Amino acid sequence: MRFTDKNDLIGVFRIMTNSDCDKRTVILDAALQLFSENGFHGTPMTLLAEKANVGIGTIYRYFKNKEEVISNLYKELKSESVAAMRENISRDMPIREQFINIFENMLKYYIANPQKFLFMEQYSYSPFINSSTKQEVCSAYAESLVSFFEYGKKHQVIKDLSTQIIFATANGQVVSLAKMHIAGEINLNDDMIRKAIETSWDALKR
Amino acid sequence: MRFTDKNDLIGVFRIMTNSDCDKRTVILDAALQLFSENGFHGTPMTLLAEKANVGIGTIYRYFKNKEEVISNLYKELKSESVAAMRENISRDMPIREQFINIFENMLKYYIANPQKFLFMEQYSYSPFINSSTKQEVCSAYAESLVSFFEYGKKHQVIKDLSTQIIFATANGQVVSLAKMHIAGEINLNDDMIRKAIETSWDALKR
Amino acid sequence: MRFTDKNDLIGVFRIMTNSDCDKRTVILDAALQLFSENGFHGTPMTLLAEKANVGIGTIYRYFKNKEEVISNLYKELKSESVAAMRENISRDMPIREQFINIFENMLKYYIANPQKFLFMEQYSYSPFINSSTKQEVCSAYAESLVSFFEYGKKHQVIKDLSTQIIFATANGQVVSLAKMHIAGEINLNDDMIRKAIETSWDALKR
Amino acid sequence: MRFTDKNDLIGVFRIMTNSDCDKRTVILDAALQLFSENGFHGTPMTLLAEKANVGIGTIYRYFKNKEEVISNLYKELKSESVAAMRENISRDMPIREQFINIFENMLKYYIANPQKFLFMEQYSYSPFINSSTKQEVCSAYAESLVSFFEYGKKHQVIKDLSTQIIFATANGQVVSLAKMHIAGEINLNDDMIRKAIETSWDALKR
DNA sequence: AATGAATGAGACTTCATTCAT
DNA sequence: TATGAATGAAGTCTCATTCAT
Numbered sequence: 001m002r003f004t005d006k007n008d009l010i011g012v013f014r015i016m017t018n019s020d021c022d023k024r025t026v027i028l029d030a031a032l033q034l035f036s037e038n039g040f041h042g043t044p045m046t047l048l049a050e051k052a053n054v055g056i057g058t059i060y061r062y063f064k065n066k067e068e069v070i071s072n073l074y075k076e077l078k079s080e081s082v083a084a085m086r087e088n089i090s091r092d093m094p095i096r097e098q099f100i101n102i103f104e105n106m107l108k109y110y111i112a113n114p115q116k117f118l119f120m121e122q123y124s125y126s127p128f129i130n131s132s133t134k135q136e137v138c139s140a141y142a143e144s145l146v147s148f149f150e151y152g153k154k155h156q157v158i159k160d161l162s163t164q165i166i167f168a169t170a171n172g173q174v175v176s177l178a179k180m181h182i183a184g185e186i187n188l189n190d191d192m193i194r195k196a197i198e199t200s201w202d203a204l205k206r
Numbered sequence: 207m208r209f210t211d212k213n214d215l216i217g218v219f220r221i222m223t224n225s226d227c228d229k230r231t232v233i234l235d236a237a238l239q240l241f242s243e244n245g246f247h248g249t250p251m252t253l254l255a256e257k258a259n260v261g262i263g264t265i266y267r268y269f270k271n272k273e274e275v276i277s278n279l280y281k282e283l284k285s286e287s288v289a290a291m292r293e294n295i296s297r298d299m300p301i302r303e304q305f306i307n308i309f310e311n312m313l314k315y316y317i318a319n320p321q322k323f324l325f326m327e328q329y330s331y332s333p334f335i336n337s338s339t340k341q342e343v344c345s346a347y348a349e350s351l352v353s354f355f356e357y358g359k360k361h362q363v364i365k366d367l368s369t370q371i372i373f374a375t376a377n378g379q380v381v382s383l384a385k386m387h388i389a390g391e392i393n394l395n396d397d398m399i400r401k402a403i404e405t406s407w408d409a410l411k412r
Numbered sequence: 413m414r415f416t417d418k419n420d421l422i423g424v425f426r427i428m429t430n431s432d433c434d435k436r437t438v439i440l441d442a443a444l445q446l447f448s449e450n451g452f453h454g455t456p457m458t459l460l461a462e463k464a465n466v467g468i469g470t471i472y473r474y475f476k477n478k479e480e481v482i483s484n485l486y487k488e489l490k491s492e493s494v495a496a497m498r499e500n501i502s503r504d505m506p507i508r509e510q511f512i513n514i515f516e517n518m519l520k521y522y523i524a525n526p527q528k529f530l531f532m533e534q535y536s537y538s539p540f541i542n543s544s545t546k547q548e549v550c551s552a553y554a555e556s557l558v559s560f561f562e563y564g565k566k567h568q569v570i571k572d573l574s575t576q577i578i579f580a581t582a583n584g585q586v587v588s589l590a591k592m593h594i595a596g597e598i599n600l601n602d603d604m605i606r607k608a609i610e611t612s613w614d615a616l617k618r
Numbered sequence: 619m620r621f622t623d624k625n626d627l628i629g630v631f632r633i634m635t636n637s638d639c640d641k642r643t644v645i646l647d648a649a650l651q652l653f654s655e656n657g658f659h660g661t662p663m664t665l666l667a668e669k670a671n672v673g674i675g676t677i678y679r680y681f682k683n684k685e686e687v688i689s690n691l692y693k694e695l696k697s698e699s700v701a702a703m704r705e706n707i708s709r710d711m712p713i714r715e716q717f718i719n720i721f722e723n724m725l726k727y728y729i730a731n732p733q734k735f736l737f738m739e740q741y742s743y744s745p746f747i748n749s750s751t752k753q754e755v756c757s758a759y760a761e762s763l764v765s766f767f768e769y770g771k772k773h774q775v776i777k778d779l780s781t782q783i784i785f786a787t788a789n790g791q792v793v794s795l796a797k798m799h800i801a802g803e804i805n806l807n808d809d810m811i812r813k814a815i816e817t818s819w820d821a822l823k824r
Numbered sequence: 825a826a827t828g829a830a831t832g833a834g835a836c837t838t839c840a841t842t843c844a845t
Numbered sequence: 846t847a848t849g850a851a852t853g854a855a856g857t858c859t860c861a862t863t864c865a866t
Contacts, residue, residue: 176378588790
């Protein structure tokens with residue numbers, strides 16, 4: 001199996017997958033797919049190895065244990081999603097526009113990456129996870145929004161509510177919509193997304 | 207079952223099977239506590255038996271297998287939460303008041319029952335679960351809100367948005383707040399709860 | 413395998429092996445045999461289960477882990493060997509006779525129970541073992557001899573040497589002889605055993 | 619090899635293969651330290667490579683497999699210990715003096731080289747080892763003592779006992795003392811060592 | 825009806841060894 | 846010659862489930 005054939009002639013193919021075939025990445029890619037579909041506990045390490053086309057031992061060269069595979073994947077995805085959220089945002093834009101762009105970015109990212117979304121949500125509810133990782137990584141995301149909301153409140157464009165409530169209102173809607181969309185309970189298009197976020201803005205604007 | 211119907215008439219029958227019902231209840235109570243703390247996979251059946259003060263064999267007299275324990279618990283809790291949501295609501299009230307009462311009920315129920323909330327959320331994200339149960343049970347909850355929102359839209363009190371978006375907006379906020387409160391990231395009191403729900407209403411009102 | 417046949421008709425046989433078929437004992441018996449032949453690391457738990465005619469899970473009902481199997485076995489054997497050493501000894505006997513009986517007992521016990529001897533020696537040299545168990549158990553053995561040697565020194569029948577040196581001289585010889593006998597390098601009979609121990613006495617007598 | 623022959627004449631040749639020899643030596647040195655501390659099974663080859671500051675692959679250039687590392691180390695140490703035993707001994711000395719010197723040499727060597735002693739004892743009890751190596755190497759040691767004891771018996775200075783019993787008596791004491799000293803159960807100094815060996819002589823002298 | 829001892833499939837992980845560089 | 850990434854067999858242990866009492 002798996003390149004074991006000694007008389008392998010497809011060297012060219014190998015070269016192609018050589019550089020980006022960074023084993024760590026390959027493992028995390030397979031992990032995302034399997035974890036999002038079958039859950040952490042529904043994904044034995046043997047299956048992960050098979051999906052990633054590596055030996056099990058190889059996984060343990062890159063990650064100390066299963067939990068580290070999960071938490072490393074989470075960290076990478078969270079960074080990626082934070083980056084996605086920040087696209088096309090600048091401090092010069094009107095606050096309303098920033099708000100709408102931020103949450104549109106987020107919702108669109110979730111919808112375009114359902115596996116990543118499902119994995120992150122699963123992770124965030126899993127009592128099985130070392131919460132230090134959760135904290136460590138979430139802060140980047142939260143802080144960035146917190147300062148934005150506080151800026152909006154100071155400029156009297158956003159209601160004078162506890163920042164957490166503001167966060168929960170906007171973020172909660174987006175998460176809820178993504179979940180429903182992925183579950184097939186709703187079929188969001190760009191127009192609906194825009195309307196949904198504007199609705200959220202109506203909640204929070206002054 | 208236990209809490210499904212407030213107008214339960216078979217009380218007499220229940221008294222007869224009292225001890226039966228006790229064991230079942232005792233097991234589900236222990237299950238809620240353990241599952242919410244350690245997760246489904248962090249809770250071996252032997253531990254459940256021990257916590258419930260019954261033999262392991264006994265659990266298998268009341269539930270076909272572990273998954274049935276989980277899904278039965280979910281069903282009961284979902285019914286209970288739907289009942290909680292409906293308290294103090296009547297069709298005569300103004301729609302706004304109904305809306306606020308419904309979501310206040312819900313948020314307060316979650317906060318008062320953190321284990322139940324955490325269990326239900328964990329369940330809803332677990333790929334491990336037979337989704338038929340999920341569907342089956344959620345409908346009661348969703349349907350009842352759907353018809354309310356549609357009523358509100360027809361009377362031009364609620365915005366003319368897709369019902370799912372309306373649902374996601376209100377429900378998402380509440381779930382998000384409950385999660386944060388339980389995680390200790392916010393400390394909600396009655397006043398904050400009221401303000402948060404009113405904010406949600408601002409989003410959806412016409 | 414192993415009693416799995418549902419139509420098993422040899423109930424009588426089962427009853428026979430029922431009471432003494434205390435699983436714990438059966439496991440330790442199998443463990444002694446396998447450990448003495450193949451060593452701790454040459455004996456996988458699966459093999460132990462097979463030899464003991466129990467499921468692997470059963471081993472873990474009686475012992476927390478492999479190490480506990482080993483240390484429990486050691487404790488039992490050490491007690492047994494101490495008991496063997498003490499046979500036919502009484503404080504009334506001349507010290508010389510006591511000495512000879514003690515070490516004859518010991519050597520004969522080792523020779524009659526080569527597996528037990530080999531297991532105990534293997535254990536005592538294994539860096540893999542929790543030394544607290546070693547200490548805990550050995551003391552009974554050592555103390556009993558220590559007080560005997562001190563008694564002999566006080567009565568000026570045994571040389572005035574450090575008790576440890578006395579112990580090492582007598583015990584070392586016996587262990588060394590047992591090892592050689594079991595390895596087939598010498599073939600000890602009662603007469604040789606007697607002569608060997610008398611030689612040891614010559615070393616220590618005053 | 620390294621220590622086998624004091625009158626080694628191929629020094630020139632050695633200088634040529636200097637680096638070769640270094641790697642092999644470095645590996646065996648690291649092996650001694652790790653094996654004596656953690657045991658054979660507690661020492662992965664990767665750890666050995668790390669400790670020796672060589673790649674794992676390199677170990678396999680010098681030794682066919684792990685067992686060969688162990689047995690080669692054993693052979694070298696056994697040769698070394700035999701050499702140590704023979705120091706300051708000459709056929710001209712009185713037999714008693716030879717005896718005392720031989721076993722003093724041995725005990726002092728063990729005490730001065732606790733790792734080597736522990737390794738050799740561990741090895742000698744390990745059922746894991748190919749016993750052919752054991753035989754092959756021990757003979758040098760045993761034979762040399764055997765002829766000495768037989769010489770002593772012939773000259774009627776040593777008791778007319780089976781040579782094996784004589785060997786077991788003297789060797790057993792020394793091994794036992796070394797073990798106790800290293801374990802901290804006794805603290806031997808030159809005077810005690812001398813007394814202990816003299817005691818041994820009392821056992822065996824005619 | 826209730827129990828819990830017994831089971832073994834299957835999970836996670838280690839580590840001796842290989843082989844391409 | 847030297848390296849160390851890659852491998853997967855094999856080990857330990859857990860835990861859902863069964864069944865005799």
